[in-house]
Every structure is written in structure tokens, then in C-alpha cells.
Amino acid sequence: MEKCLTTRIVGASVPRKEGADKLLGRACYVDDMEREGMWFGATVRSAIPRGIIRSIAFDRHIDWSEFTVVTARDIPGENHIHLIMTDQPCLADGKVNHCEEPILLLAHPDKHKLRKAVAAVHIEYELLPPVFSIEESERQDVIVWGADNLLKSYLLEKGDVDSAFSRAAHLVEGEYRTGPQEHLYIENQGIIAEYSAERGVTVWGSLQCPYYVFKSLRAVFDLPEEKVRVIQTETGGAFGGKEDFPSNVACHAALLAMKCGHPVKVVYDRIEDLAATTKRHPSRTRHRTALDKEGKLLAMEIDLATDGGAYATLSSTVLSRATLHASGPYLCPNVRIRSRSWATNNVPYGAFRGFGAPQAVFAMERHMDEIAAVLNMDPVELRRRNFLHEGDTNATEQLMREPVILDQLLDRALTESDYSARRRRFAQENSGSTIKRGMGISAFYHGSGFTGAGEVYLNSLAGVDVTHDGHVRVLVSNTEFGQGTNTILTQIAAEALGIEYSDAAMAAPDTGTVPNSGPTVASRTGMVVGRLIERAGLQLLALLREHAGLGASHTRDEFFAACARYRAAHGELVSLCRYEAPPDVHWDDEKYHGEAYGAYAWAVQVAQVAVDTVTYSAEVEEFWTVQEVGRVLHPILAAGQIEGGVAQGIGYALYEKVVMQDGRMANNQMTNYIMPTAEDVPPIHVYFEQIPFRYGGFGAKGIGELPHDGPAPAILNAIRDAIGIGFNSIPLLPEDLYAGLVSNQPAEEPVLP
Amino acid sequence: MNTARNVNGREHRSGGQATIHFTVNGRNRAVTVPPMKRLLDVLREDLHLTGTKEGCGEGECGSCSVRMNGELVNSCLVPVLQAEGAKILTVEGLAVGKHLHPLQEAFLNQGGAQCGICTPGMLMAAEQLLAQNPHPTMAEIREALAGNLCRCTGFMRIFESVVAAAAAESATQAKAPHLEKTHHAR
Ligand code: FES
Numbered sequence: 001m002e003k004c005l006t007t008r009i010v011g012a013s014v015p016r017k018e019g020a021d022k023l024l025g026r027a028c029y030v031d032d033m034e035r036e037g038m039w040f041g042a043t044v045r046s047a048i049p050r051g052i053i054r055s056i057a058f059d060r061h062i063d064w065s066e067f068t069v070v071t072a073r074d075i076p077g078e079n080h081i082h083l084i085m086t087d088q089p090c091l092a093d094g095k096v097n098h099c100e101e102p103i104l105l106l107a108h109p110d111k112h113k114l115r116k117a118v119a120a121v122h123i124e125y126e127l128l129p130p131v132f133s134i135e136e137s138e139r140q141d142v143i144v145w146g147a148d149n150l151l152k153s154y155l156l157e158k159g160d161v162d163s164a165f166s167r168a169a170h171l172v173e174g175e176y177r178t179g180p181q182e183h184l185y186i187e188n189q190g191i192i193a194e195y196s197a198e199r200g201v202t203v204w205g206s207l208q209c210p211y212y213v214f215k216s217l218r219a220v221f222d223l224p225e226e227k228v229r230v231i232q233t234e235t236g237g238a239f240g241g242k243e244d245f246p247s248n249v250a251c252h253a254a255l256l257a258m259k260c261g262h263p264v265k266v267v268y269d270r271i272e273d274l275a276a277t278t279k280r281h282p283s284r285t286r287h288r289t290a291l292d293k294e295g296k297l298l299a300m301e302i303d304l305a306t307d308g309g310a311y312a313t314l315s316s317t318v319l320s321r322a323t324l325h326a327s328g329p330y331l332c333p334n335v336r337i338r339s340r341s342w343a344t345n346n347v348p349y350g351a352f353r354g355f356g357a358p359q360a361v362f363a364m365e366r367h368m369d370e371i372a373a374v375l376n377m378d379p380v381e382l383r384r385r386n387f388l389h390e391g392d393t394n395a396t397e398q399l400m401r402e403p404v405i406l407d408q409l410l411d412r413a414l415t416e417s418d419y420s421a422r423r424r425r426f427a428q429e430n431s432g433s434t435i436k437r438g439m440g441i442s443a444f445y446h447g448s449g450f451t452g453a454g455e456v457y458l459n460s461l462a463g464v465d466v467t468h469d470g471h472v473r474v475l476v477s478n479t480e481f482g483q484g485t486n487t488i489l490t491q492i493a494a495e496a497l498g499i500e501y502s503d504a505a506m507a508a509p510d511t512g513t514v515p516n517s518g519p520t521v522a523s524r525t526g527m528v529v530g531r532l533i534e535r536a537g538l539q540l541l542a543l544l545r546e547h548a549g550l551g552a553s554h555t556r557d558e559f560f561a562a563c564a565r566y567r568a569a570h571g572e573l574v575s576l577c578r579y580e581a582p583p584d585v586h587w588d589d590e591k592y593h594g595e596a597y598g599a600y601a602w603a604v605q606v607a608q609v610a611v612d613t614v615t616y617s618a619e620v621e622e623f624w625t626v627q628e629v630g631r632v633l634h635p636i637l638a639a640g641q642i643e644g645g646v647a648q649g650i651g652y653a654l655y656e657k658v659v660m661q662d663g664r665m666a667n668n669q670m671t672n673y674i675m676p677t678a679e680d681v682p683p684i685h686v687y688f689e690q691i692p693f694r695y696g697g698f699g700a701k702g703i704g705e706l707p708h709d710g711p712a713p714a715i716l717n718a719i720r721d722a723i724g725i726g727f728n729s730i731p732l733l734p735e736d737l738y739a740g741l742v743s744n745q746p747a748e749e750p751v752l753p
Numbered sequence: 754m755n756t757a758r759n760v761n762g763r764e765h766r767s768g769g770q771a772t773i774h775f776t777v778n779g780r781n782r783a784v785t786v787p788p789m790k791r792l793l794d795v796l797r798e799d800l801h802l803t804g805t806k807e808g809c810g811e812g813e814c815g816s817c818s819v820r821m822n823g824e825l826v827n828s829c830l831v832p833v834l835q836a837e838g839a840k841i842l843t844v845e846g847l848a849v850g851k852h853l854h855p856l857q858e859a860f861l862n863q864g865g866a867q868c869g870i871c872t873p874g875m876l877m878a879a880e881q882l883l884a885q886n887p888h889p890t891m892a893e894i895r896e897a898l899a900g901n902l903c904r905c906t907g908f909m910r911i912f913e914s915v916v917a918a919a920a921a922e923s924a925t926q927a928k929a930p931h932l933e934k935t936h937h938a939r
């Protein structure tokens with residue numbers, strides 16, 4: 001272990017930095033804000049999934065002179081949302097590729113007049129044939145994107161898969177599917193924008209990544225850096241749903257502000273938010289696995305496909321993470337993973353906590369239980385025989401240099417859940433009962449930070465400064481949206497500088513103030529940005545020691561006295577650090593080979609599920625999750641991240657169904673898109689093992705996404721344990737259980753050679 | 754109340770305004786607004802009490818919860834005319850002076866608030882529960898909070914916050930020392 005665990009502030013559950021404001025109702029979310037003379041904006045959207053816009057007519061019953069109307073023609077710069085590609089228009093120009101695609105914008109001083117006005121814009125289309133599924137898209141009968149509908153593909157190969165299959169004692173195949181999932185942050189999307197010729201564009205809003213919005217605004221308005229400013233307001237949940245989408249809202253609000261000459265607020269209501277914003281990518285994963293007599297993995301062939309929706313958005317990077325998590329935390333000498341993301345005319349899918357990994361882990365971990373059934377082996381034992389260990393390589397042939405303690409995590413999960421005894425007991429009780437109980441398990445890892453050379457390209461800059469009135473500020477563009485960014489980064493700064501937690505604060509999340517320390521995504525904040533803050537703190541101390549007479553050890557008062565001396569002599573006191581990759585990190589983006597991630601967080605989860613064979617409902621009764629996430633910076637926040645992720649994972653498995661009808665979400669209301677409530681979430685038991693990671697902020701690795709990866713397969717594995725039917729598709733609703741139970745067939749036994 | 758409704762109903766049909774008198778967080782207030790305006794909007798727009806949040810506008814999420822005459826209501830479903838003469842408590846009325854309300858204290862210490870958007874409504878639902886049932890069981894807590902959605906926490910820490918607040922409130926006048934919760938972290 002590289003680092004001493006004795007810290008004063010890091011590792012302690014200090015009060016959440018902005019906690020009191022949130023509890024007092026004082027925290028200011030975007031819809032709580034007003035600007036002088038503010039108008040309100042609304043979006044006129046496509047009613048069809050694909051077609052040519054033939055005409056746009058404005059109903060005569062409305063006095064349009066009161067409104068500001070913006071179309072694609074009003075865009076001063078590029079008509080696209082700047083992301084990985086530039087295929088997504090800011091406003092549709094002549095054609096539409098999905099339902100709810102924005103076509104036209106309206107602003108009015110009275111927000112209550114907007115709804116009617118939106119309905120009074122009549123658009124006529126010439127319909128083009130749409131594509132709604134992976135299967136339709138890959139058939140390529142109708143091309144809806146590029147030359148071939150293919151948004152992105154990867155091929156990863158390790159060893160010699162084909163010859164390994166010829167030596168196999170067992171061959172197991174399976175196909176697994178996951179549906180879209182809605183983020184359901186409780187605060188809808190919202191932005192306020194202002195425009196003036198001198199200052200350019202300023203936006204405030206609910207968002208994760210100020211510099212993503214910044215880049216989009218620069219492109220749409222063709223403005224230099226100094227004329228675009230993005231400020232994050234308090235953000236009421238995000239989960240990836242406010243990674244890329246706020247760029248759209250911000251560009252729209254800012255276009256309206258420019259044209260009407262007033263600040264404009266655009267806040268979606270729930271119905272619009274559910275219908276028009278991104279969801280988790282649906283997926284289909286086919287596994288073909290070769291094993292030896294002992295149940296050791298010989299070869300894996302994985303074919304993974306996602307539905308990306310109508311534009312490229314983040315589909316390529318989501319697919320990348322899915323690919324890199326598809327073979328699980330297992331040692332397998334021969335692996336071939338082919339993955340493709342297909343364009344359809346669904347609303348574009350986007351980032352959601354886990355970012356492709358939950359889809360891939362669902363398939364892998366369900367498949368492990370199907371393999372165990374074929375081999376007539378305990379699923380626990382099958383996993384144990386194949387776990388990665390320190391010194392092994394995974395599918396990209398990344399050497400596991402850090403300790404890997406999957407066995408320990410598994411043992412603890414089994415002990416804490418009393419797994420074996422419960423399984424035995426349920427096996428006895430089930431036969432005489434209409435309620436059938438089972439225990440299910442999942443094991444997985446999650447790569448922390450951007451993939452491959454991603455962190456190097458991001459080239460993040462972050463640091464701390466000391467203001468003239470003696471406050472330490474953390475300078476990052478990383479944002480708080482519930483996960484605890486403010487708290488952990490100020491903990492790290494205070495710890496590194498030898499001052500108190502209350503001495504450190506976050507600088508306003510404002511691109512006019514803070515450097516670009518990269519987006520707040522990919523479980524990178526604690527590990528990557530935390531490390532930058534730790535380094536910047538140590539660098540600042542070195543500066544004070546050299547130039548302001550700070551002693552080798554210091555009190556808080558001595559620190560601030562030295563800061564005052566430094567400032568008097570030299571002016572500003574700032575310490576910034578740039579990302580430096582850990583040594584020996586090599587990544588081949590062509591071959592998908594090498595160090596895919598700087599570090600992995602590991603977990604084993606256990607679900608106890610009861611299936612009611614009369615009502616066809618499945619209920620998670622208890623849940624255990626054991627993880628190794630490096631150093632735990634804040635035990636309460638960390639446990640809260642895990643519990644929240646597990647609850648979303650339970651929703652993903654059993655509750656949350658996006659009903660798509662002709663490319664439109666049919667159940668776009670909270671009344672009929674159902675997430676788990678206080679009565680549905682079972683007791684969740686959270687356990688951490690801590691192995692500080694030497695290149696993470698005070699030893700931290702990623703934590704935020706990990707917990708969402710495992711619940712769905714653990715739950716469906718528990719259902720298999722309870723009733724002997726292996727379901728391969730989520731969400732699994734009562735009607736699906738019913739279908740499985742009445743057909744009353746045991747799991748389709750996968751093919752044997 | 755009836756009179757107010759009739760008068761206001763007529764005025765509403767003619768697109769008029771009505772003056773509604775009520776008590777919000779112990780203060781007498783009067784607003785002149787369209788009588789069918791949602792209580793949520795009156796609180797947020799006319800009284801600038803933006804602590805109460807809108808999550809769905811259709812009575813599903815509970816983030817707009819306030820207490821009205823001792824009952825928990827979704828303020829997005831209440832036309833303000835129904836609040837004539839009512840006593841309303843919002844999140845802004847929980848703390849007394851500089852002291853956090855025991856529920857706020859507990860939510861802060863136990864991690865009951867993450868993004869904070871559900872928190873005002875959650876606090877009101879919890880306050881409603883503890884007012885009627887100072888020592889709720891876990892099942893009663895779950896039931897009482899079932900109308901308030903939280904997407905961040907998975908509810909565990911919210912339940913613990915309510916348990917801690919109940920314990921604190923029933924403790925003696927002497928300020929109960931905050932007991933550090935034991936964690937599984939090691
Ligand atoms: S906003 Fe009132 S219940 Fe959701």
C-alpha cells in the first residue's frame with residue numbers, strides 16, 4: 001500500500017459542502033433563478049420520425065408579433081451540436097431524423113402563452129421510411145445515417161479464438177437484451193441565456209460539463225472564447241443525462257436571447273423532458289463461450305450491438321466502454337469482441353451512468369449463470385475459477401498491476417449475505433409455496449476515467465488558489481450534481497494543504513473563472529481530478545516554503561500567514577497542475593489493445609429475490625454489494641453513491657420500461673414510467689474494501705458508475721435460482737414473468753457441441 | 754372557503770384575479786392571482802419561496818410537497834383558491850432562526866440529501882410523518898415517503914435520517930450529541 005491511511009479530513013464524513021443550502025431550500029437551481037426582463041422559451045418539435053419538412057405555417061389565431069421565432073436560418077455559426085461528430089443539427093433544417101427533433105424555437109414574456117403557440121405551429125412533412133431497431137438498421141434495407149447506418153464499430157482480438165473453440169469441452173451460447181432507461185433526474189433540463197454584442201453569450205444551467213456547452217455555443221454562435229461563458233447552477237440530478245444534452249438546450253435558449261434581446265429561460269416540463277432527451281442505449285449481446293472440462297474459460301466470442309438513435313452523439317464512446325467491459329473480470333486467453341452501434345430514427349441515445357457497461361455486464365453475468373447451468377456447476381464456483389488476479393491480463397491484454405481481490409470480495413459477499421444457507425433454505429421452502437425465493441450474484445469491474453488515451457487528450461488542468469481575503473478555492477470545471485464533487489475535492493485540498501475543511505471552498509463552476517479540468521463523467525472526478533488537486537496543493541506548499549518562509553510542518557495559521565506574505569510580495573497565489581498519465585500506459589486505439597483504463601474498481605453483488613407465482617411480480621428483498629474502489633474519501637457519500645446506483649440498477653432490471661411506439665416514447669410521464677419508490681427499494685448493505693490507488697486523489701478510484709453495473713444480472717440470476725427460468729432480457733416486468741411462467745419451461749438450455 | 758371558491762371560480766372564468774389570504778410559514782400573506790393558479794407557482798413566483806420544487810407537475814414525484822392545514826399536499830395539484838385561509842408550511846419554514854430543524858440536521862449528517870432537488874418535499878413528508886407518529890417503524894417510514902421520489906440516494910440514507918431525527922426529537926431538551934453512524938468501510 002502506497003499511502004498511509006491516516007488522514008485528518010480525507011476519509012472522514014464531513015458535512016456535504018452545499019448541504020445546508022439544500023436542506024434550507026436556499027440552493028439555487030436554474031428554475032429558481034430570474035433575470036431582469038426575462039422571457040421564456042419553448043421548442044417546436046418534429047411529430048414524425050423521419051421526413052422532409054414541406055411547409056411551416058403559423059396559426060392566425062395567435063398574435064405572432066408578441067413572439068420571437070427562431071429557425072435554423074437564425075444561426076450565426078454552424079448548425080450543429082458540437083460533440084464527437086457534427087451530424088446533429090442544432091435546429092432541423094429541411095429534414096428531420098427523429099420524433100421530437102427541434103425545428104423551431106419560440107420566446108414570449110409570458111410563459112403561459114407558449115404552450116398554445118407551440119401547438120399553433122403547423123408543420124407538413126413528406127414521410128420517409130424510418131428504422132426503429134438494431135435488426136432493421138443492420139439489414140441496411142433503408143439507410144438513415146451515413147453510407148451504411150453504422151455509427152461506430154470495434155473489433156478486439158486476443159489470442160486465437162477459432163482454434164480454442166475446436167478444443168472446447170463445452171460450448172455455451174446465449175443472447176441478451178437490454179432496453180432503454182430514462183435518467184429520471186428529478187430536476188428537468190433547464191437553461192437561462194443572455195446575449196449582448198459586447199459580452200457575447202452567457203448561460204446558466206443544469207448541467208454536468210460546462211466546457212461541452214461552451215464548445216457548442218462557440219460553434220453555433222461562431223464566437224471567440226472570451227465571448228462565451230457557461231455557469232452551472234445547482235443541478236438536481238444528472239446521471240449522464242446532463243452530459244451532452246444541455247448543449248442543445250443552451251444553444252436554443254441563447255439563440256432566442258440573441259434574437260429577442262432579453263434573457264431567456266428554457267425549462268422543460270417532465271413530459272417534454274421524457275420524450276425529447278436521451279436515454280440509455282438499448283443493446284443486444286450474443287455470447288459464444290468455450291470452456292474446458294474444469295469450467296475454465298478457453299475462448300469468448302462476443303457480438304455486441306447498440307441502438308444509437310438518429311445521431312452519433314456519444315454512441316461511439318458508449319460502445320467503446322461496452323466493448324471493454326463485455327468480457328467481465330475474467331481471465332480468458334482467447335477473446336474476440338465485435339461491437340457495432342447502429343443508427344435508427346429513435347431519439348438519440350446518450351450517456352447514462354455506467355456508459356455501456358451495464359448493458360455489457362448484464363449479458364456477461366447472465367451468461368455466466370447459463371454456463372454454470374450447462375456445466376452443472378455452482379455459479380459462484382464458476383466465477384471463482386475464472387477471476388482475474390494481479391499479474392493476469394484482461395481482454396485488451398492490459399496487465400493487472402494493482403492488487404485484484406475479487407476472491408476476497410466474493411467471500412465477503414457470500415458471508416454477509418449468508419448466501420449458501422439462504423439458498424439451501426429457499427430450495428426447501430420454495431416447493432411448498434407460491435412465493436419462490438432465490439439468490440443471485442454478479443461480479444464485475446468498471447474502468448475509472450476516460451478510456452485509453454482519453455485522459456491524455458483531455459489534458460485536464462485544475463488547481464487551487466488563495467484569495468486576498470484568505471480563502472482557499474478549488475479551481476475545477478467539475479461539477480456537483482449530488483454525487484459529492486464539492487465535498488470530496490475540498491476535502492482533498494484541505495488535506496493536502498494542512499488546513500481545515502471549512503477553509504476550502506469551490507470556485508464558482510463558471511468557465512469565466514475555472515480552468516478546463518475535463519467533464520464530470522466516467523467516474524473520473526475523485527481519481528483523476530482529485531489527484532490534480534492533491535498535486536496542486538502540494539505544489540502550492542512547496543511554493544510557500546520556497547518563497548514565503550513556510551516551515552516544513554505548519555499550522556493552519558502559519559499557512560495563511562505565509563499566503564499573505566506571498567501575496568504581498570508576488571501578487572496572485574495560484575497553483576495549477578496538468579494531467580500526467582501514469583507510467584507504462586500504452587493504448588492502441590486501432591487494435592483496442594493495451595491499458596484501457598488507469599484503474600479498475602471491482603465489485604461483487606448479491607440479490608435476494610422473491611417471485612410471486614400468483615401475481616407474477618418479482619421483488620428484490622435484500623441486496624448486498626461489496627466493492628473495492630481504492631481509498632474511500634467520504635464513507636457516507638461513498639455509500640450513498642453505491643445505494644443510489646443499486647436502486648437505479650434495480651429499476652433497470654424490474655421496473656423501468658421505455659415504451660417506444662414508432663420512435664416516440666409512449667409513456668413519457670412519471671405516472672407510467674415507473675422507478676422504484678421508498679417502498680420498493682430493499683435494504684441495501686454496502687461494504688468497502690480499500691486498496692489505495694497510487695495515482696488517484698488520496699488513493700481514490702472511480703465509484704459513481706460501478707454500482708449500476710451489477711444489480712440487473714444479479715437479480716435475474718436470483719430469479720433463475722428461484723424458479724429455474726433464465727430470463728435474458730430487461731426490463732423484466734410482470735407480463736414478461738407471466739409469459740415465462742405459463743410457458744412453464746425451464747430455461748432454454750443453451751446448445752451443447 | 755365556499756364563498757371564496759364561488760367568487761374566485763366566477764372570476765377565473767372571466768380571466769380575472771382573486772385575492773387569497775393565507776399563512777405561510779407563520780406569516781400572513783395575501784396574493785392577488787388567478788384563482789386556479791397552482792399553489793406551487795404562487796409559492797415560487799409570487800412569494801419567491803423557491804425551496805418548493807416542481808419535478809413532474811402531475812402529483813407523482815412529491816418534490817412540490819408542502820404541509821397545508823396539517824396535511825401533506827402536492828402543491829402542483831392545489832389551485833391556490835383552495836388555500837384560502839390555510840396554514841401552509843414549506844421547507845423555508847422548518848428551521849428556527851439559525852438552528853436547523855432536527856430533520857434538516859439529520860439529513861445533513863446522514864447523507865439524506867444528494868442533489869437536493871427532492872429534499873424539500875422529502876423533508877415535508879418526513880415532518881408530516883413525525884408530527885403524527887413520533888416513533889415510526891421502518892415500514893411506516895417507507896410508506897410515508899412512498900409518494901416522494903428520490904433518484905439519487907436509493908432512499909437508505911433518507912430512512913436513516915428520519916430515524917435519527919425521530920430519536921433527536923424525542924431526546925431531552927439538552928442538545929443530543931450527534932452519534933456517528935458506524936459504517937461498513939474499513
Ligand atoms: S411536481 Fe408536484 S408531485 Fe411532482
Ligand code: FES
Nearest residue numbers: 868871903904905
Ligand atoms: S437527492 Fe437527488 S433526487 Fe433525491
